Amino acid sequence: MRYPHVHRVTAVAVTIGVTALSLAACSSPAKPGPGSSSQLSGTLNASGSTFQLTFQQAAIQTFKSVQPSITVNYGGGGSGKGRTDLSSGTVGFAGSDSPIPSDEMSNFKGKTVLYFPVIIGPITVSYNLSGHTSLKMTPTVIADIFQGKITKWNDPAIAQINPGAKLPSTPITIARRSDSSGTTANFSLFLQDAVPSVWKLGSSSTINWPASSRGGDGNGGVAQIIKSTPGAIGYVDYADAKASGLTYASVQNAAGDYIAPSVAGATAAAQQATVASNLTFAAVWAHNSSTAYPITYQSWDLVFAKQSSKKTADLLKAYLGYLLGNGQQLLTSLSYAPLPANIDAKAKAQLSKITS
Amino acid sequence: MSTVTQDHQAAPPSALSQRRPLGDRSFQTLALAAGLLVLVILVLIAVSTSQQASSWFSHEGTKIFSKTWNPAAGQFGALSFIYGTAITALIAIVLSVPVSLGIALLLTEVVPRRWSRPIVSVIDLLAVVPSVVWGLWGILVFAPWIQHIYASIGSGVTGVPVLGPLFGAPTSGASFFTAGIILAFMITPIITSLSREVIATVPSIDREGAYALGATRLEMIRGVVMPHSQGGIVGAVLLGLGRAMGETIAVALVIGASATITPHLFAPGYNMPSVIANEFGEATGVFRAGLMGLGVLLFVFTIILNVVARWIVARSARRGRGA
Amino acid sequence: MAAVSTGQPKADLREPASWRRTKNRITTVLMVLSLVVVIIPLGFVLYTVIAKGASAISWSFLTSSIPPSVLPVGIGGIGPAVVGTLEITGLATVMAVPLGILGAIYLNEYGGRGPLARFIGVMADVMTGVPSIVMGLFIYSIWVLHFGYSGLAGAFALGALMLPIVIRSTDEMLRLVPDSLREGSYALGATKARVTLTVVLPAAVGGIVSGALLAVARAAGETAPLLFTILAVTSVNTNVFSGPNTSLPSQIFANASSPYVGAQGRGWGAALTLIAIAFILMIVARVITARFAKYTR
Numbered sequence A: 001m002r003y004p005h006v007h008r009v010t011a012v013a014v015t016i017g018v019t020a021l022s023l024a025a026c027s028s029p030a031k032p033g034p035g036s037s038s039q040l041s042g043t044l045n046a047s048g049s050t051f052q053l054t055f056q057q058a059a060i061q062t063f064k065s066v067q068p069s070i071t072v073n074y075g076g077g078g079s080g081k082g083r084t085d086l087s088s089g090t091v092g093f094a095g096s097d098s099p100i101p102s103d104e105m106s107n108f109k110g111k112t113v114l115y116f117p118v119i120i121g122p123i124t125v126s127y128n129l130s131g132h133t134s135l136k137m138t139p140t141v142i143a144d145i146f147q148g149k150i151t152k153w154n155d156p157a158i159a160q161i162n163p164g165a166k167l168p169s170t171p172i173t174i175a176r177r178s179d180s181s182g183t184t185a186n187f188s189l190f191l192q193d194a195v196p197s198v199w200k201l202g203s204s205s206t207i208n209w210p211a212s213s214r215g216g217d218g219n220g221g222v223a224q225i226i227k228s229t230p231g232a233i234g235y236v237d238y239a240d241a242k243a244s245g246l247t248y249a250s251v252q253n254a255a256g257d258y259i260a261p262s263v264a265g266a267t268a269a270a271q272q273a274t275v276a277s278n279l280t281f282a283a284v285w286a287h288n289s290s291t292a293y294p295i296t297y298q299s300w301d302l303v304f305a306k307q308s309s310k311k312t313a314d315l316l317k318a319y320l321g322y323l324l325g326n327g328q329q330l331l332t333s334l335s336y337a338p339l340p341a342n343i344d345a346k347a348k349a350q351l352s353k354i355t356s
Numbered sequence B: 001m002s003t004v005t006q007d008h009q010a011a012p013p014s015a016l017s018q019r020r021p022l023g024d025r026s027f028q029t030l031a032l033a034a035g036l037l038v039l040v041i042l043v044l045i046a047v048s049t050s051q052q053a054s055s056w057f058s059h060e061g062t063k064i065f066s067k068t069w070n071p072a073a074g075q076f077g078a079l080s081f082i083y084g085t086a087i088t089a090l091i092a093i094v095l096s097v098p099v100s101l102g103i104a105l106l107l108t109e110v111v112p113r114r115w116s117r118p119i120v121s122v123i124d125l126l127a128v129v130p131s132v133v134w135g136l137w138g139i140l141v142f143a144p145w146i147q148h149i150y151a152s153i154g155s156g157v158t159g160v161p162v163l164g165p166l167f168g169a170p171t172s173g174a175s176f177f178t179a180g181i182i183l184a185f186m187i188t189p190i191i192t193s194l195s196r197e198v199i200a201t202v203p204s205i206d207r208e209g210a211y212a213l214g215a216t217r218l219e220m221i222r223g224v225v226m227p228h229s230q231g232g233i234v235g236a237v238l239l240g241l242g243r244a245m246g247e248t249i250a251v252a253l254v255i256g257a258s259a260t261i262t263p264h265l266f267a268p269g270y271n272m273p274s275v276i277a278n279e280f281g282e283a284t285g286v287f288r289a290g291l292m293g294l295g296v297l298l299f300v301f302t303i304i305l306n307v308v309a310r311w312i313v314a315r316s317a318r319r320g321r322g323a
Numbered sequence C: 001m002a003a004v005s006t007g008q009p010k011a012d013l014r015e016p017a018s019w020r021r022t023k024n025r026i027t028t029v030l031m032v033l034s035l036v037v038v039i040i041p042l043g044f045v046l047y048t049v050i051a052k053g054a055s056a057i058s059w060s061f062l063t064s065s066i067p068p069s070v071l072p073v074g075i076g077g078i079g080p081a082v083v084g085t086l087e088i089t090g091l092a093t094v095m096a097v098p099l100g101i102l103g104a105i106y107l108n109e110y111g112g113r114g115p116l117a118r119f120i121g122v123m124a125d126v127m128t129g130v131p132s133i134v135m136g137l138f139i140y141s142i143w144v145l146h147f148g149y150s151g152l153a154g155a156f157a158l159g160a161l162m163l164p165i166v167i168r169s170t171d172e173m174l175r176l177v178p179d180s181l182r183e184g185s186y187a188l189g190a191t192k193a194r195v196t197l198t199v200v201l202p203a204a205v206g207g208i209v210s211g212a213l214l215a216v217a218r219a220a221g222e223t224a225p226l227l228f229t230i231l232a233v234t235s236v237n238t239n240v241f242s243g244p245n246t247s248l249p250s251q252i253f254a255n256a257s258s259p260y261v262g263a264q265g266r267g268w269g270a271a272l273t274l275i276a277i278a279f280i281l282m283i284v285a286r287v288i289t290a291r292f293a294k295y296t297r
Helices: A004-025 A053-066 A079-087 A102-108 A139-146 A156-161 A182-194 A218-228 A238-244 A263-271 A310-324 A326-330 A341-353 B022-065 B079-110 B113-128 B131-157 B163-167 B176-200 B204-212 B217-246 B249-254 B272-282 B285-322 C018-054 C059-063 C079-111 C115-127 C132-147 C151-176 C179-187 C192-220 C248-256 C261-292
Strands: A042-048 A070-077 A093-096 A113-127 A173-177 A214-216 A232-237 A250-252 A296-304
Touching (some): A042 A310, A053 A238, A053 A326, A070 A079, A113 A218, A113 A238, A113 A310, A139 A173, A182 A296, A218 A238, A232 A238, A296 A310, B022 C079, B022 C132, B022 C192, B079 B217, B079 B272, B079 C018, B113 B176, B113 C261, B176 B249, B217 B285, B249 C248, B285 C132, C018 C261, C132 C151
Parallel strands (some): A042 A093
Antiparallel strands (some): A093 A296
């Protein structure tokens, strides 16, 4: 050997390299349990609505005791992100609080998307004003606050519906979403349905908010802004608002009553909704119910009807079936409302439409 | 940026190697390939990101520099982000440069050799804190705390001619100014260490000459150090500026996510890297191309800044040696 | 100049006028003040991270899976993020360090003062200034769009970030190796490759390793390049080549926007872990330079 030194060095380097790479690459897939033919295994990735996030995280944990070899990842990121990830094939299902808007339809290239409603819940109007724990709001006042027309807490419009509350002159800081959000879409839909002559910013996943407003990432981000900023007001889903310890307002509904956000109020609102054949519906601004909470919304898990492999189709049916079945029992303890029975039944029947 | 310039081109005697062995030639090719990789990567960055951004350029045409960024309405004008990037970087530079120069001069002129090691360690420690930790601390601890200071200043200057629009109420802890402060913390180590290197090249003769003439330290600095190093320091500042423009995560967490052009420094704002970080995940079509386009703009700006900075430094180093 | 002892006040001619002295003193005070101005936030940050993170840290914190954000500190941990950071940063190091050393060898040993080498040198310096988010967008455009999210894509992005840093620090170290070593080897009949590999590199290895460690510390703390390349998930992925992954900085970023005290607490714990890793790497680099680097500036 002419260059033993070089050969030795090369050999050592190659060994180290191969060891490092193989350590990095070695994966240990979970082996399915012995003798259980209904046990599936695999990974399911999902992203989207942060409204669903707390529910998904809890369901993923309890699902592990039903199907220990299935790993589900729910990444959150907002309804817009979910729909984008679904259209690009990055995820198996997407959480979305609103149906696919017309300007995004082209991303789905004509493939059929199935909507599986999974949760109902209130959107709270949460605020941070020490000493005031039970303020009332009307849709008009909410619209004016979020359009920047009402800028201080002691504005006469707020004082008028809250007689007896000594409101301070603290400036109002608007907290809203910086990402594309189904919560935003439904909140703005509520304002558009309730007071169309007052609310001028339209209804969409992203709104042209006043320049002085602060953007937060996800429902959690907005909750964090409200929590840390005296005088802040924003829209946060009930589960996140309650878990963060926020104070929320009672909102006047279509019947004229001031209703505080609650599971019961959301259920009452959902029962008034008209469900389309593809299982889309809108629970905001429910009519014909005096107990309905007016800013109630819903969320779906979107799936392509035609899957690329039987395995993915089975994983989806297993997990979505769980969400529609036993998973619904997790909802009330997490401060969501379960689906009304008829909607749940229709959704379960739709599971068979997932094919490969 | 070492000032040592040895040329290691000593070659083996030609009698032994009419044709160099294969191993030797292939090693040289390998080394050349690794070097070229730098160029290849830079070119690929430019090409691939521009290509991804092309639908934005064609969709907006000259309106890419318009004020309105409203994805829902299909409008993608980038001016508010360019403004935010410029303002936060400017605030960072204004806050950081005096401090960095002060520390650099402290290390080179005032402090005895023995004490410079711990101070340099402190600066290194400042440099090693990751951006995301600055952001975490910034949004959870710093912003709520400084909001009180902003509020006091704001209520004090509202209505005053120049200060009012800049610092008046309403104020927000997450704002242009907070992002600028955090950026200042992050770029100080760079500007300090680069300035130090430049100042260290001042010939001792000139320093001692000034002292011999009876100059105080301040006068020596102004008369000898500054004229000699000003090019290098300008270069260092430009490099810090480039870094401030590109810093993403810390800014994304504390800037407030509001796309607006306003002189109001205590208001929530937005800049190019943070809007890309926050909204890329969910963007499609022209929106995504627009965010890519912002990335292209960022790339171009920072490359230009870096090239100009290094040219200024090299030119002043040449002058300094010649003198 | 000797003081003339005629009763005149001493030190008149040698001391600067009091106004100049005052300006000088003020300047010195300002310089010290600027150091203080920098130490205070640094101390504040470190104190906060240690105070809030220490209560979360434990062995189970570093190895347990990531729980739902709502749950308090004490349940679950950041295990997947630790695994992800080690895998992805490790892979990036394996790719970037050898290439960076080779690149610096080209610049120093082969390229010399030729125009190409000087151009590459300038471009390598310029590349250190490219924002990390642009690296992420770049890898997204050429890799993720075709091959999906993976730890490998994240490693590419981090590697691209590390490459110019390694080239630059290795280049400096190689310059410091005296020519006499090289010439002695050539005189003995060695080829250039052999000289470089067996004489020059070992002589500079201390400085090269410590420079590489600092690049690793920088890469471990980066979040932006990973944003669009690994699709931060919360489950552990031991396969770095396929499937989405997570990392410590990604988790901290996600937890920073959370309103839940538990998630924030885990964020602080992860921040403490990350700073500890970077700090240890920095100390090791210093020790190596002090004890093993034969040639320093």
